[in-house]
Amino acid sequence: MAENLIDEIKRRQLELLRHQRLYHADDAPEISDETYDQLARELEGLEARLEPTHPLKRQSPLGKVGSNPRSGFATVAHERPMLSLANIAGQASVNQFGERLASQLELKGSQAQGLRYAVDLKFDGLALSLRYRAGRLVMAATRGDGTLGEDVTANVEAARIVPLQVNENNSLGNEFEVRGEVFMARSDFKQLNADQQARGEKTFANPRNAAAGTMRQLDSSIAALRPLRFFAYALLGGSPGTAQQLSTHSQQLDALKRAGFPVCDIRCAEASIDQVIAFIDRAETARSDLDFDIDGVVVKLESLTLQEQLGYLARTPRFAVAYKWPSEQAMTRLVAIECQVGRTGAVTPVARLEPVRVGGVLVTNATLHNEGEIARKDLWLGDTVWVRRAGDVIPEVVAAVPELRPKDAQRFVMPRHCPVCKGVLERPAEEAVWRCVSGFSCSAQRVQALLHFAHRRAMNIEGLGDRLAEQLVERGMVRHLADLYKLTEVDLLKVDRMGLKLARKLLDEIANSRTAGLARFIFGLGIRHVGEKTAKDLALFFGSFDALRKASLEQLTQAPDVGPVVAQSILGFLSTPALLAELDLLLECVNLQNSASQQAEGVAVNGPPSLFFGKTVVLTGELQSYSREQAQAIIESLGGRVTGSVSKRTDFVLAGQNAGSKLDKANSLGVTVIDEESFLGALKPTERDNELFNKL
Numbered sequence: 001m002a003e004n005l006i007d008e009i010k011r012r013q014l015e016l017l018r019h020q021r022l023y024h025a026d027d028a029p030e031i032s033d034e035t036y037d038q039l040a041r042e043l044e045g046l047e048a049r050l051e052p053t054h055p056l057k058r059q060s061p062l063g064k065v066g067s068n069p070r071s072g073f074a075t076v077a078h079e080r081p082m083l084s085l086a087n088i089a090g091q092a093s094v095n096q097f098g099e100r101l102a103s104q105l106e107l108k109g110s111q112a113q114g115l116r117y118a119v120d121l122k123f124d125g126l127a128l129s130l131r132y133r134a135g136r137l138v139m140a141a142t143r144g145d146g147t148l149g150e151d152v153t154a155n156v157e158a159a160r161i162v163p164l165q166v167n168e169n170n171s172l173g174n175e176f177e178v179r180g181e182v183f184m185a186r187s188d189f190k191q192l193n194a195d196q197q198a199r200g201e202k203t204f205a206n207p208r209n210a211a212a213g214t215m216r217q218l219d220s221s222i223a224a225l226r227p228l229r230f231f232a233y234a235l236l237g238g239s240p241g242t243a244q245q246l247s248t249h250s251q252q253l254d255a256l257k258r259a260g261f262p263v264c265d266i267r268c269a270e271a272s273i274d275q276v277i278a279f280i281d282r283a284e285t286a287r288s289d290l291d292f293d294i295d296g297v298v299v300k301l302e303s304l305t306l307q308e309q310l311g312y313l314a315r316t317p318r319f320a321v322a323y324k325w326p327s328e329q330a331m332t333r334l335v336a337i338e339c340q341v342g343r344t345g346a347v348t349p350v351a352r353l354e355p356v357r358v359g360g361v362l363v364t365n366a367t368l369h370n371e372g373e374i375a376r377k378d379l380w381l382g383d384t385v386w387v388r389r390a391g392d393v394i395p396e397v398v399a400a401v402p403e404l405r406p407k408d409a410q411r412f413v414m415p416r417h418c419p420v421c422k423g424v425l426e427r428p429a430e431e432a433v434w435r436c437v438s439g440f441s442c443s444a445q446r447v448q449a450l451l452h453f454a455h456r457r458a459m460n461i462e463g464l465g466d467r468l469a470e471q472l473v474e475r476g477m478v479r480h481l482a483d484l485y486k487l488t489e490v491d492l493l494k495v496d497r498m499g500l501k502l503a504r505k506l507l508d509e510i511a512n513s514r515t516a517g518l519a520r521f522i523f524g525l526g527i528r529h530v531g532e533k534t535a536k537d538l539a540l541f542f543g544s545f546d547a548l549r550k551a552s553l554e555q556l557t558q559a560p561d562v563g564p565v566v567a568q569s570i571l572g573f574l575s576t577p578a579l580l581a582e583l584d585l586l587l588e589c590v591n592l593q594n595s596a597s598q599q600a601e602g603v604a605v606n607g608p609p610s611l612f613f614g615k616t617v618v619l620t621g622e623l624q625s626y627s628r629e630q631a632q633a634i635i636e637s638l639g640g641r642v643t644g645s646v647s648k649r650t651d652f653v654l655a656g657q658n659a660g661s662k663l664d665k666a667n668s669l670g671v672t673v674i675d676e677e678s679f680l681g682a683l684k685p686t687e688r689d690n691e692l693f694n695k696l
């Protein structure tokens, strides 16, 4: 046999052993579960090439479920081994599982279809075995290596996560074993880490490590203080006569719940294979919204009799499998931190990572938000870091692993000059973010401003994407936003990958945007704190850009939802000479008076402004002529705004019959109250009510 194969196997066995120890005994894994599985599979492949009797096979770490118990705890032999489950993934594998069971039970056709399953969430914590005698907890043990675990009874008692004594009137019997998972809720974990940090103590990479680390503390006063939780997921044993009444897994869980054990309610009982698959889909969608981590689901046969009949393989039961999703957290290396300049000049540090698969997606970058966050997480260049990506959330760097920090790792220093224009960065004392204050003369900000201006919800210039915006700015074709409207075919054809057809289409889009309307224009300017909704409100309230431009701070704050911060931001924008120059150039290019576009924005354009124009209205009680939705639509079409609660900012309260507390509040605040008759009267001069009503 090749000498190097033996060496390779020895090397890999040691490596795997080390990771097993890190995971199970030290609660400080260095690699993700997926990477571990990959290493294990590779080793398995190599060991398969050995003679069956080869001594290396006997000493293989493969198949040793957990780890040797950590010294310091008494060792407990499990009455029944704590097995692990075979892992499956993908919808087809669920069907295969069902088919395999049917064939092993020699069931065909409708009998096979009739098999029923229980599906439980697979909690990401530390597995525990709890033994009860005469209804009293007598032993709590970790899984350990599956045969021998650690006695953590004192910690479980201190943590108060399970009943220490169950009342006699239960269906569990006198002697039984409960298995379940001790874990930490995500919200509790966050708080714990914040507290640990405030005390200058070690923080945890994830809730699993925090829960496992707590359960393995020799001082049980720590478990008493930390926010641990527990879900029971299996019942074993049980005295004859009582437990026999329970014939399915789900009935067992119900009985555990009745006896006072925490059981997760998100589960599925008596399910067909199709229902199992549907449940898995739902659970995967809900996964990131749960307050605790799960890494999959457990699918098992409901019938305890059939479970018994199928029995066990060497290390796994035949009647159950773990359906696993890709891990939401993985370890990788922080290669560099680069700074990006946004539209408002905000400089955001971004982590460049050694590519790693997280949540099934290859991740190479993660935002670090700001300088303070890097300091808080103590991230150094070259560090090994945990990266998390849950659901559709942008990947984030959770924590560094300081134990693995290389000697040449370097602290990150936030630059004091813009990485793009070399201008000075400033940071107001109360803010976390550094900003390049060069404004439009910073090409990074010009590119972002251009993209924002052209955005679908702003001026809606289709085809003006990242690459094009960068080139237009880099080539000096767009020094001011208004230059966009001076572009010619000849200009555009100088741009990479631009053909005549595309250039013409783009010029059409740009020309059309001239009449995009006031609200889109205001939003497109990219004034800080002025989002799409505020821009619409401002357009409705002021009616013209000129009116907005002349508005005082006081007038601005009278607009709906505009507080002092937003108002100051608008005033600041409108009093910055460079921005005003931009604005004047732009205003020459766009036509904000265009009625067609304003109609599309819902602005009243015919005749004098209505009674409701720019006003805030609250509806209460019942109207005879219109439903509440219809009345709201009418008021909004007349340039008014309907809100839910009465405040000093409310201009009118429209009170129908049986008006309640809102009317009282309006009276106490001195807000003008109008009844239905006045409302209808106010509509009449516009002669629009019928027309509007027909549209509803």
Ligand SMILES: [Zn+2]
Pocket (backbone or CB within 6 Å): 341, 418, 419, 420, 421, 422, 423, 436, 437, 438, 442, 443, 444, 445
């Ligand atoms: Zn800059």
